[in-house]
Amino acid sequence: MEMKPVNNTSLKNNKNFFAWFKYKWSNEPLFSTAIALIIMVILQTLVLGFDYDSVGSWFQSWTNNWINILRNNAGIGIVALGMTFVIMTGGIDLAVGSTLVATGAFAMLLLDTGTRGLLGMVGMSGLPAFVVTVILVLLFGYLLGSLIGVSITKGKVPPFIATLAAMMIFRSVTQHFTQGYNTTVPAEFLQIASFRMGDYMIMPIIYWAIIAYILYYVSKRTTFGRQIIAVGSNERAAKLSGVNVEKVKVRVYALMGLLVSIAAIIQVSRIGSMDFSNAGRGMEMDAIAAAVVGGTSMSGGRGFILGTVYGMLIIAVMNNLLNLFGVPPFLREAFKGLIVIAAVLLQKKEKTS
């Protein structure tokens, strides 16, 4: 008992910052992730260098670099947010890449300006066609996700198996029905992702930010968001507390499908086409990696939407750095792997100390 006041005064004298830092480090899971991100950004800024005529042109170049990073990662960043919810329920979704292709193909079939365009057949074009397309594609993504969710809850298929099967089925069926056709997307539709605000093409970034904010709010403040944690942390206890576990799970996978379809729309409207055999391959692993780096526990329960955004940015900035350093492309995945391991080790240390 006599020790306590002594400790307190010594804290107040000069260890204030370190004590605060140590407390935050070991008690706030997002703190270490945020620190890691800040360090990466500083490093990246240093590597970019200050070899410019003026502060203005340096800032210009720095900003452009960042806009590129963010825009290139917006689609996968949105998918990673949904993945965070899925993992928090104790599940996993391996089918996101294939769902991306399926919903992307659906969008292109609806919009095609050639003979196969479904909306063209019913005489729809221009803005009404775009609105209908977006709504139908979102619904389609939601439906595919719900299907996965129902097979997991009603069918009692483990999430890994159910989504592995969906991953194979969705892509294969999409490829079969789209073979031999070249679809053309109307140029105006591309505005969804390519619209310029001033000099900047930042629409995908805005979508990402808005969705991240909404999902952050959902995870913190809504019944659905909190029930996700309850289900992932202790499913039996959640059920015995009146949580409709099956409904929560189906909704989480449906939301995942919806978010993937948004990513699909962004991708289609950025480049006007999609390579159905390769698009989205490995997307599930990148999304899982972002969530894990952001502190989400693979065994369910613990997870952070904000952490996943940080995690995505850490991976993105690292890719950018490797690019700037001229690291050979094949080696880059290895660094991604190291980051994931490092993040998990960091979080493990927190738990035990």
Added chain:
Amino acid sequence: MIIEMNSIRKSFGSNDVLKDVSLSLEGGEICALLGENGAGKSTLMNILGGVHQMDQGSITIDGKSQQFSTPAQSQEAGIAFIHQELNLINDLPIYENMFLGREIKTKRGSLDLERMFQETKEMFEKMNVDLDPKTMVRDLDSSYKQIVEICRAMMTNASIIIMDEPTTSLTDREIERVFTMMKTMKDHNVGIIFISHKLNEVLQVCDRYLVLRDGNLVAEGNVSEVTTNDLAHFMVGYNVRTESLLREKELGEEVLSVEALTYNHTFKDINFSVKAGEVVGVTGLLGDGRSELFQSIFGADDISSGKIYLNEKEVKITSTTQAINEGIAYLPRNRKENAIIGDMDIMENASIVTWPKFSKRGVIDQKKQQDTFEKQRKTLRLKMGKLTDSITSLSGGNQQKVVLAKWLASNPKLLILDNPTQGVDVGAKEDIYDIILKLADENIAIVVLSSEAHEIIRVCDRALVMYHGVIQGEVKKETMNEHNIMSLATGGQLT
């Protein structure tokens, strides 16, 4: 063999958990270690088991000073710690479990299953255990799992065995089995430290007792010189009531009644009813089907046939969500597995049930949740820190009060309490009994499921006794005693 722990001190941060505690134990002696949750029992045993290091004090075995900085060193010195959560692998047979971590290998490096089997068999014969070593651990009931762990400890030539609440989840018959085993160990000159909350058992099986309170040793002596009342008094520091808490009251309308309720072989043809303001006890031995019955009524499991009436209207309950909307609350047994959500804080654990009710368009009304909880907190005498502290930072009794708070927040008209005082210390137990009676006064219909007959006798107006999935009989207030309950619970009739 004599083990002595002298003047042990231990603190975690500024919290002094043990203040100068001494303990001695001889081979062939069973010593009860008693105390409320947080009294320091676990810390003391963890020091002996090498999990924690003491700040001050000494441990000697047969006069030789010992230092345990790892569990392995403690085991080497002949101390075995049998934890509440058993360390057995369900998917391996008994004899492989017996050699977990120190498997016998053949010259070629593969497992010598034959020898492991033989040695297990010999050990079982020595200890009078009637088990086939080839049985899968999964197929054993909890008492046999305990016994396997004990035999495993004996195999490592343990001369001191620490048993941490070994009987918590056991039925009376299983407890008997473990006690017989303990007596056999005693005959083999093994010393046992027995941690338990069940004072009757202490009187039945122990030679000596030691009581800790707030990190101090407050009493010790021979068990033959004390009563359970004395021990309870030592543990809490004041006199504990043991008299029945019941009083006369007017009962209200019928809240729940069931007709011929059946689910496969778990329970069959169940008929009973509960009135507003009534406290009905349901008891029996393990496998009586009472938890399954009420989980089905609560919508967590199915029913194959039969009818459920709430306020005399027939209802079909297909989900727990619906049950809550109908005004049913169910506090489950085995708090850790069924009620506590480890990743959520105290406030959230106390409000999960009412999230849908206290939210607008899916957004939770935090203020309303907090106000409701603050009120509960006072009536429940809940001891806790911040609302955002982890639920696991609370003692068992306070965790249980949080679970109770979440159900009271839903304003139930029927409250089902399944083993409400499981893993709860004496003081909190009394609080929970008080709360039950207070709620009955507020005209809530209450069902208390318990395996402890004296608990049923203390708080219930009448009791249904179940035996293998059927209601074997009902005991009225006037005839309620342990003898009557036990004869029904074992399949007999009232005489």
